[in-house]
Amino acid sequence: MSIVHVILAIPALAALLLALLPSYRLAARVNVAASVLTLFASLVPFIRRPDTTPFLLIDDFNIYLVALTAFVACTTSLFSARYIVHEVEIGRLVPRYLRYYHAMYQAFVLTMLLALTANNLGTLWVAIEGATLTTVLMVGLYRTHAALEAAWKYFILCGVGIALALFGTILMYLAAEPVMGEGLLAMTWSELLPHAAQFNPALLNLAFVFLLVGYGTKVGLAPLHAWLPDAHAEGPTPISAVLSGLLLNVALYSVLRFKMLLAANPLAVAPGPLMVTMGLSSLLLASFMLYRRRDIKRFFAYSSIEHMGIITFAFGMGGPLANFAGLLHMTMHSLTKSAIFYAVGHVSQIKGTQRIADIRGLTSSQPVLGWALVLGVVAIAGLPPFGVFMSEFLVLTTSFARAPLLAALVLAGLLVGFGALVLRLQGLAFGEGTGGEKASSVALLPAFLHLILVLTAGIYLPGPLVSWFQTVAKLLG
């Protein structure tokens, strides 16, 4: 019974308990409590790192991701409690819809943590699939035509993705089996890595293609991204926050796990080019799409695609600095984007709309909320002194030294997206405010908590984190 089991057990039990709780108010509290517990549990490995088992492992790569996931899950649960109550008050949601909302939330957290801590390729796959199943229902929570359409699309696209990922996993086993012999060992990540050098490189490549397309669908890489904007826009905002803040990260994490195996194999075709291509296409597509968005949540969903593109590009470029930047960017993006979604959630509740055109002059009418949004967008736009700037600085400098043309493309994409972000931000936050605001209790503590973390990271990175990043960056080749 290691701490990892505890970390996984808390959300599991919470999910079961919540499934039985009828009152959504009580459930919300339990949800928060469970999340807090998970958070504490997830901090324990920092002190004493549990040893690896065939199914579970904690290493430099996932130790902080587990903590991050637990943290974002915790803050989101806080936000969610407030948000859901208000949604019910204004009648957008009826308690009946919320019957399994919190249970699903905990189940989702469980799958995320399982995917992170999984040491077995099969377990990883099951976890990701579970994540899909749990989120589908939450995306469709509002039961509006649009919500159902979004959920259904999300389900189908990710379902196919999952299927392809499974095929990739099988191929990976096939590649490992001759070296590792039959049985579990050949699917245990911690065992695969040391022997990856002897695997059949051609099979590795084939497997990686399927895994990239499969899990890449969940990462939201263009052209596999179609589910992402609508799922973010039509689902309840807490779910948008966790989708952007956790799911995308975890999906990317699983892709990276496999990239490590390829990196360890000298003969395998470097997965770099594939990832660079998909990253660039996502970045460019998203940055242009931003200009035509009218729905505020869909707008920021596209910004998530953009950033996933940047991160994927960074890992595709490879090299210690670019990988470091990618890892940093993953962390920063999940914190910042979830913070933004907290703010956006309150905004859309107060304004009673998600149409960007109907939201103006927030810094005048809702100073705290407005400035929170400004800070969030400034951070996500890659402006210092926030952490995103550091990663983008590293990506651009290192890639320009090696592939000027690609770096120029990235900069172009960044600038185009930047223009859209600033344009919309100025419309949302500045100018004369629009009236017709509904009173709402705003809980921005989570948002500011995230932003403070991002700000600190931009100025000062703690030593251990850096050393983890660096070891992982080395493994990622």
Place this chain on the structure above:
Amino acid sequence: MLSALSVGLGLYALAFGTGLAGRRLLAAVYLLSALAGATIAIAALRVLIAAGPAEVATLPLGLPWLGAHLRIDALSAFFLLVVNFAATLISVYGLEYGSHDAEPRRVLPFYPLFLIGMNLVLVADDAFAFLVSWETMSVASWLLVLATHRQDETRSAALLYLVMASLGTGALIFAFGILAGESGSYGFAAMRAAPITGGKAAVVFALALMGAGSKAGIVPLHVWLPPAHSAAPSHVSALMSGIMTKVALYGLVRILFDLTGPPPWWWGVVVLAVGAITALLGVLYAVMQHDLKRLLAYHTVENIGIVVIGLGFALAFRANRLDGLAALALVAALLHVFNHAMFKSLLFLGAGAVQVATSERDMERLGGLIRTMPRTAFTFLIGSVAISALPPFNGFVSEWLTFQAIIRGSELPQWLLKFEVPIVGAMLALAAALAAVCFVKVVGVVFLGRPRSPQAAEAREVGNTMVAPMAGFALVCTLVGVLPMILIDILRPVIALLLPGSGPALAGSSLLWLVPLGADRSSYSGLIVIAAVAILATVLVAAIHRFASNRLRRSPAWDCGFPDTRTETEYTAGSFAQPIRRVFGTTVFAARERVHMPAPGETHAASFEVTLKDPAWEGLYRPTATAVSFLADRLNVVQFQTIRRYLTLMFAALVALLLIVAVSQ
């Protein structure tokens, strides 16, 4: 120095904190800023006088494996002096002006933050710290511009500003990327140790020019500058126009003179061309402008051009081992940096005073303020003469030195330069003359003549806390104009740092005499000139009043016998600029004049309108914007597909990747 710097930055930070607290502490914010500015400025001055070695420090911040490196050498110290001295006076001005702001809370926190950013840029000694400070500066100023966010044009200006700033930062990031190399050694020390050459150096040069230039506002990257600078509150405009552009130039000097190796001669060619075009176009834009603050902003573009010309000569001379002349050119450039910071701040503060008194920026609705606001008018007049590069003020000295450098340009061996130098000289001369035209227009229309609107007629002089800083700037302008050597002496360590072995700049000079190129060459003594004029004038006054007549009678203006008291008959800024518009505007700006004269009997008023087209905007920015929106529209269809089509996309992607793998095997 480091201690003083940290104290100063601490004070700024404190001001930032109090600024967050809200408008009740307005005075505290500006006082703290002024105090901080003074602290750093004095320390920097002492460093320059002592001419000691560079001070370095490393903080455990920024990139973890690198840390934040700080370094204060003569160059940093000089710019610290410029920035913080001006900032001190401007902050004092803010004490009263700030209380006139519509929403002080949108200014107070970001004003000190802006200053912190600029100070950090000047002391940063590694690429990351440099860029973080650089962008912090941009963000803070962007928010300051948005202080007047309720006007729509402000928002568009702010957007354009921030996007252009980020473009510049992107260019700088790439430049540093090359300088740092694949190993990613971002420290400036490492870059100095291993100077790059050849193609890489060329790319760095281009990127640095683009990056720093976009912030300094060199043509054609200038379009954001006038709207942004004029939209901000006036004391912020003073900071942006007078100081931030200088910080940008610091970046340029730091990269081109310090971080890269010895320059090839063609750098000089490029920089000279850019500078000359910037100077001339800037002033032409300005002449056509009738919005006071926009006009001043365009003059910033012009003066940046003049500085860049100086830098260009410094590069060209340095490339040809003519270090003495390079030193001369560099002195001219840096001196102009200082001078422009002084008189441009002064002018913007004056514009602010006018705005406070009349709430007008449109020159066509001003006039006759010299009678209602005599002290503002007087300081503004000094600023105008100074910026017009006329003796006995400081603007003239730096341009005179630049001309001296131009005259020696013939000693450059390369033919291209030989041809370029006289043309650059001609353009600079033209720019200087046009600046004079422009400021006759400004002073004549805004302060002289008769008020063109009730607000102008009812204007009242602003308070002492606003006049005093302007007077301070005016004093400095005069002092440097009369005794330039006191400043040039301070510059010597900077020259020694950037051009080692160039010997003491302007060796032959003494406190009284400015002798750039050796005894019998050419000389200028501001003090004697001003003294002589003053003495002669007083003698004349005394003599005439004593011996001839001192009688005086007030009676209506003669005006060729048709005196017309209506102010509509006054000459306006538009009509004043008409000759120049006729001469240059039609070719450069495709200026069109449309006159509608109602037929006899029609009652409605006649109308006259002028349309100008900014070539840079038409040729560069509009196409870009069109392209982006076109692509956005085209790509937007992806958002509106059926699930089956999305699946098809996925399928296509998969098959494509599989094919790649199949082929690669």
Place this chain on the structure above:
Amino acid sequence: MTTSLLDLVQLILVLALAPLLTGIVRKVKARLLGRRGPTLIQPYRDLLRLLRKEVVLAPSASWLFRVIPYTTFAAIWLAAAIVPTFTTGLMTSRIADLIALVALLGSARFGLALAGMDVGTSFGGIGSSREMMIASLAEPAMLMVTFTVALLVRSTSLPHISEFMLTHAVGIRISLLLGLISLAMVAIAENARIPVDNPATHLELTMVHEAMVLEYSGRHLALIEAASMVKLLLYLSLIVAMFLPWGMGIELPLGWAALGIGLGAYAAKLMVGAVLLGVFETAIAKMRVFRVAEFLGGAFLLGILAAIFLYVSEGL
């Protein structure tokens, strides 16, 4: 004589000769038109009469309006004193080089143009704006000439230029010729002579300089008139000093003989200059205001051409 004394002589000389020069020009023109014309000392009389008259000041005139005449006159007077006339050994010639001289005149014009705007009449505005337009083209042309000469001499200090021209075998150079023409054109424009402007006109719309100073009267007008006379002298002596400095006393201390020669030569050159100017002005008609741009543009281009010629020949 000691140089300080010579400086004083120079100062008085330029002031004393200026009205006479104008008188001569007027006389020449009158004669060419077949009139007898006023006596040579008429300008002195005019100035004195104006000085004794009272000043009539518009109510909207500010302190600037009253200060400008004195400063302008003082500046131009000083400028005239800086240009070497009969000797190159003057202290005054050192306090400002050619560029500073141009700038000093620029300051004077700046002030005058402001004065034109001060009362707030439309004629003042017209005058100022056109004057500044002309200046904005004349000044660069002037500077280009300066460059050309400075390039040859490697100096912008006037006495040094004159000495160089005297002592070195410069020879006839295309660039110098171009420079001379350009300078002459600039001089015509700067002094508001025909064909750029007509100092004697009374058609307001054709006036430039006169319209600018239209509101001036009494002693102020006297000073401005005197200033323009001094300016004319200044430009003549400038041309002399830069292109034909023959007869100037070089080696110091200056003996009586050298002084005599210097003064004589200077007077003679002024005479010739005045006559030439008169002839030129009668021979040619005034041009429309916006043709002036082309006229001065031509001067400017000649200047650039001259400079390039010399830069290139220096390169050989």
Place this chain on the structure above:
Amino acid sequence: MPVLANLTYDTAHLLDAGMLVLSFALLYQRRLFGVLKIYAMQAVLLAAAAAWQAHAQDAPQLYITAATALVFKGAVIPIALHRIIVRLDIHRAIETALGIGPTLVVGVALVSLSILLVLPVTAASAALTRESLASALSIVLLGLLMMITRRNAVSQVVGFMSLENGLILAAVGVKGMPLVVELSIAFEVMVAFIIFGIFFFHIRERFDTLDVHDIERFRGERS
């Protein structure tokens, strides 16, 4: 024993080939009920293949896979879908986005692609694995192809499920693959979800409405 080895090989090959042919049949079939029948047959074949592999690799747990395949895919799911069709009264004929002919051509191309991909790659591994893997990949791709060339929800689901058949086939085909049972069951859950979804979301005709304006209204973009 070579004969037995040959027998093993041939049987497995036969089953795989059969499944592949049935995938083509799915692409060819125009009527919904027909599609269901063919799918059921494919499932049965899958079950047989799994069982045979269980026998060949003597890996008993694969018998479970075979059983689940037989029960769920062979019987339960087709029947459930049949009922849904009847209940929701969905048109019995299938609209295709791409003509049958071209679809089949593309299908052939895909099969050749997968063979091109797999055979050289798996030179090392057992012939058994190679064959089944190649056909499995083809079945997966053909399933995907079916999903994107059919407009009816049900036929798309069937496409998805035949894709899954391919996956299971690969899983059982690979020698000694652990967790096959767990994975296949986990997958069944998802399939069940989808079928449930069709019912739950009342998707009568299609995953997606073809009315583009409708979609735009959904996505809060225009309007």
